[in-house]
Amino acid sequence: MGPLAGFRILEIGGIGPAPMAAMLFADMGATVLRLCRGDGSGPGLHKPPKLDLVMRGRRSLVVDLKNAKGIELALSLMERSDAALEGFRPGAAERMGLGPTPALARNPRLVYGRVTGFGQDGPLALAAGHDVNYIALTGALDMMGVAGGKPAIPANLLGDYAGGSLYLVIGMLCAMLEARVSGKGQIVDTAIVDGTSHLMTMIYALRAADLHSRPRGENLLDGGTALYNVYECSDGKYVSIGPIEPKFRAILFELIGIPPAKDSSDLQRQLEALFKTRTRDEWTQLLEGSDACYAPVLSMEEAPHHPHNLARGTFVDIDGVSQPAPAPRFSRTSPPLPTAPELPGTGGREALLDWGFDEDEIEKLAASGAIKLREDTAA
Numbered sequence: 074m075g076p077l078a079g080f081r082i083l084e085i086g087g088i089g090p091a092p093m094a095a096m097l098f099a100d101m102g103a104t105v106l107r108l109c110r111g112d113g114s115g116p117g118l119h120k121p122p123k124l125d126l127v128m129r130g131r132r133s134l135v136v137d138l139k140n141a142k143g144i145e146l147a148l149s150l151m152e153r154s155d156a157a158l159e160g161f162r163p164g165a166a167e168r169m170g171l172g173p174t175p176a177l178a179r180n181p182r183l184v185y186g187r188v189t190g191f192g193q194d195g196p197l198a199l200a201a202g203h204d205v206n207y208i209a210l211t212g213a214l215d216m217m218g219v220a221g222g223k224p225a226i227p228a229n230l231l232g233d234y235a236g237g238s239l240y241l242v243i244g245m246l247c248a249m250l251e252a253r254v255s256g257k258g259q260i261v262d263t264a265i266v267d268g269t270s271h272l273m274t275m276i277y278a279l280r281a282a283d284l285h286s287r288p289r290g291e292n293l294l295d296g297g298t299a300l301y302n303v304y305e306c307s308d309g310k311y312v313s314i315g316p317i318e319p320k321f322r323a324i325l326f327e328l329i330g331i332p333p334a335k336d337s338s339d340l341q342r343q344l345e346a347l348f349k350t351r352t353r354d355e356w357t358q359l360l361e362g363s364d365a366c367y368a369p370v371l372s373m374e375e376a377p378h379h380p381h382n383l384a385r386g387t388f389v390d391i392d393g394v395s396q397p398a399p400a401p402r403f404s405r406t407s408p409p410l411p412t413a414p415e416l417p418g419t420g421g422r423e424a425l426l427d428w429g430f431d432e433d434e435i436e437k438l439a440a441s442g443a444i445k446l447r448e449d450t451a452a
Contacts, residue, residue, distance in 0.1 A: 075102015075408030080249070081428070083150050083157040084131070085138075085171060086110065090188050090237030090265065091160030092127045097242050099130030100399035102408045106424050107133040108147060109417045122416045126396045130411030132420035135445040142443035144170045151176045151183055153428050155252075156245050158186035162201075163193045173260045183258040184248040188241045190232075192264030204232035207265040211236075213273055220290030220297065236268030293317065299341035300325075303370060310353035311370035312360075314344075325365035418447045 077098060084095040086109035099105040107128070122128070137143040148171070151157050157176060159166050166172045166187070173185040190207045191197040197210075208214045208231050209224075218225035244261040252258050276294075279285035284293065291297035300322055301315045316322040317336075326333050329347060334340045348356065353369050360367040371379060377388035377395050389398040392413035399408055421444065425435050438444045 074406070075100075076403055076406040077101040077103035078406070078408075080104065080156070081154045082106075083147070083154045084108065085147070085157065085159040085161075085166070086133070087160040089160050090233045090241060090263075091158055093234050093238035094158060094186070094188065094241045094245075096127050096130060096411075097238065100408060100411055102406070104427070105131035106150065106428065107131055108136045108138070108150075109133045110135065122414050123392065124394060125414045126394065128414040129391065129396075132424040133415065133417050134421035134424060135418040137443055137445075138169050138171070140441065140443045142438060142441045146438060146443055147171055148175060148179050150428060152180045154180070154183060156184040156186060156249055158188070158241065158245065160188045163189060163198050177258055177260075181258055182252050182256055184245050184252055184261060185258065186241050186245040186248075186261040186263065188237050188263040188265070190237075190265045192267060193262045204229035204265070207236070208232040208269050210266050211270040211273060212277075213269050216276065216285075216289050216292075216295055218289045218295075220288065222290065224289065231272070232265045232269050235272060236270075237263060237265040240268035240271070298336050299338075299344055300336050302341065302344075304344055304348035306351060306353040306356060307349050308352040308354075312348060312353055312356050313368050313370055315366040316364075317366075321364050321366050324363060325360070325367070328360055328363060328365055416447065418445055420447070422446050 080098075080103040082095065082098050082103050082105045084091065084105055084107040086092070086107050092107075095105050095107060136146060138147065159171070167174075173187075176183055176185055187193065189198070190202045191200060191210075205214065205226055208227075213231060214224045214226070216224075217227060241261065241263040244263055248259050248261050276285055279293075285295075286292075287297060289295060294301060296302055298317070301317050303311045303313045305311055314325060316325045323333060331343065331347065334343075351359075356367075357369045361369070376382060382388055386398055388395055389410060390396075391410060394413070399411065422435055425438075426432075435444075435446075439446055
C-alpha cells in the first residue's frame with residue numbers, strides 16, 4: 074500500500090506548492106483528505122478536474138470555512154490526523170481559527186506543515202509573490218540564462234516545487250518520525266526562499282572557490298563551456314552533452330570524429346557547426362547509451378515515449394491521461410498507481426465515514442451548510 078500507508082494527512086486546500094506536497098504524500102500511500110472550496114481550486118489557473126493532475130490520489134470535501142461548524146469539523150479532522158498542511162499567507166489560518174495553536178491543543182501529536190514564499194516572519198513575510206519573485210531573492214534566478222541575456226525563468230519548478238513542496242514534505246516527514254518517539258507534534262515552517270537557497274549550497278560553494286564567479290552563461294554548469302551545453306541540429310531540434318570529465322570527453326571526441334581538444338570558445342564553435350550537420354535522431358543513434366554524457370532534448374510530448382522512460386514506467390496512463398508516475402521506487406512497499414483526480418467533493422461522505430464520523434453527523438453537517446456533499450454540487 075506504499076511506505077506511508079496508515080498515515081492520515083489533512084490538506085487545507087489552496088494553490089501552489091501545498092497541493093503538490095499533498096500529492097507526494099498521497100503518491101506514497103498516505104490517506105490524504107483535501108478540504109476545498111466549492112470549485113476546488115480557488116484563484117489561479119482553472120482546468121477540467123480530470124486534468125488537474127496534482128489533485129490525484131486523494132478524496133476531497135467541500136467545506137465552508139467561514140461557517141463555525143465547518144471550522145469545528147476541520148479541527149475535529151486534525152484530531153484524527155498525523156499531520157495537516159496549508160499554504161496560506163502568514164496569519165490567514167489563524168484568522169480562520171485553524172492555526173497551529175488550536176490544532177495542537179486538540180492534537181498534541183499533530184505535525185502542522187505550512188509553506189509560504191517568504192516564510193512566517195521577516196520583513197517580506199506578508200508580501201504577495203510568486204515563484205519568480207522567491208527564486209529572484211536567492212540568487213538562483215540571476216544565474217540562469219545565456220551569456221549577455223536576461224535571466225531565464227525555469228517555469229515554477231525550482232521555487233514552488235523544489236524549494237517549496239519537496240522541503241515541506243521532507244520537513245513534515247522528519248517531524249512525523251520525531252513525533253513517534255516524543256509523542257509531541259510541532260510546526261514546520263517552509264519558506265520557498267529558504268528551500269531554494271538550500272538547493273544552491275553547491276553553487277555557493279563553487280562561487281566561494283572562484284569556480285562559479287563569472288556572469289550568467291559563462292560558468293561551468295550554466296552553458297558557459299563547450300562541454301556542458303546544448304546544440305542545435307540540422308532539423309532545428311537540440312541535443313545536450315556534458316562530458317566535463319576527461320575520460321568522458323575522450324569518448325565523445327572519438328565518436329563524433331574530431332581530435333581531442335581543450336574546452337574553449339573555439340571548441341564550442343566547432344561543435345556548433347558539427348552538430349548542425351545531422352538531425353537530432355541521427356546524433357542519438359550515434360551517441361545515446363555511450364559514456365559521452367549525451368541525451369536528446371525532448372519535448373513534453375516526446376518524453377513519455379522515449380524507450381528508457383517506457384522501460385522504467387516513468388510516465389503512466391491514469392484514466393486516459395498520460396502523466397509522471399510516482400517517484401522514487403521502493404523494493405518492498407511499492408505504492409499503487411494513484412487514483413485519477415475527482416470533481417471537488419467527490420468521496421467526501423466516504424472519507425468522513427473512514428475518518429470516524431457516522432451518517433447522522435454527516436447529515437447534520439450538510440444540513441448546517443458546513444459541508445457540501447458531491448450529490449449537492451454542480452458537476
